[in-house]
Amino acid sequence: MGNFIFALLQEAAHVAPEESGHSxxxxxxxxxxxxxxxxxxxxxxxxxxxxxFPKITAAVEAREKALEEAIEGAKRDREAxxxxxxxxxxxxxxxxxxxxxxxxxxxxxGEKVRAQMIEETQQQxxxxxxxxxxxxxxxxxxxxxxxxxxxxxxxxAGASKVIEKNLDDQANRKIVETFLASIPTGEVSR
Numbered sequence: 001m002g003n004f005i006f007a008l009l010q011e012a013a014h015v016a017p018e019e020s021g022h023s024x025x026x027x028x029x030x031x032x033x034x035x036x037x038x039x040x041x042x043x044x045x046x047x048x049x050x051x052x053f054p055k056i057t058a059a060v061e062a063r064e065k066a067l068e069e070a071i072e073g074a075k076r077d078r079e080a081x082x083x084x085x086x087x088x089x090x091x092x093x094x095x096x097x098x099x100x101x102x103x104x105x106x107x108x109x110g111e112k113v114r115a116q117m118i119e120e121t122q123q124q125x126x127x128x129x130x131x132x133x134x135x136x137x138x139x140x141x142x143x144x145x146x147x148x149x150x151x152x153x154x155x156x157a158g159a160s161k162v163i164e165k166n167l168d169d170q171a172n173r174k175i176v177e178t179f180l181a182s183i184p185t186g187e188v189s190r
Contacts, residue, residue: 152176 155176 148177148180151180155180 152173156173
């Protein structure tokens with residue numbers, strides 16, 4: 001487009017000197033041309049000022065407003081993202097704390113079960129020892145009773161040999177048992 005305007009100006013420069021009869025330079029001041037150029041410029045400026053500049057200004061202002069809204073939206077989005085990140089971090093921390101709490105509770109429950117099992121084992125051992133002691137005591141008492149019975153039998157047999165009479169009746173047996181019961185058990189067990 002610039003070439004086209006330049007070509008028109010060159011052609012006008014060639015035609016104008018021939019018509020006016022003298023040679024004119026495009027760079028030399030011409031009052032009429034300057035007047036009409038100034039009038040055209042002012043008219044064009046008025047037309048542009050009334051019709052085009054308001055639309056350009058409105059478009060620029062709309063663009064500025066859109067940019068400001070985009071910047072504000074970006075700020076809001078960034079703040080929302082920061083809040084969401086902070087919330088996520090709080091949730092992660094809460095989950096970590098909850099997991100640690102569950103681990104600790106599990107550990108405590110395990111320790112409690114272990115302690116209960118140890119206590120139950122100790123109780124079972126104690127019960128076994130008590131039962132063994134009772135059984136030993138019962139066996140001891142049975143052995144003592146058996147020894148007394150045998151002692152009664154031996155005493156009766158020995159007395160019958162000495163007296164040469166059979167002392168097998170109940171009254172004699174009762175006398176010997178009473179005598180043996182009066183003897184302390186510590187002396188018999190020796």
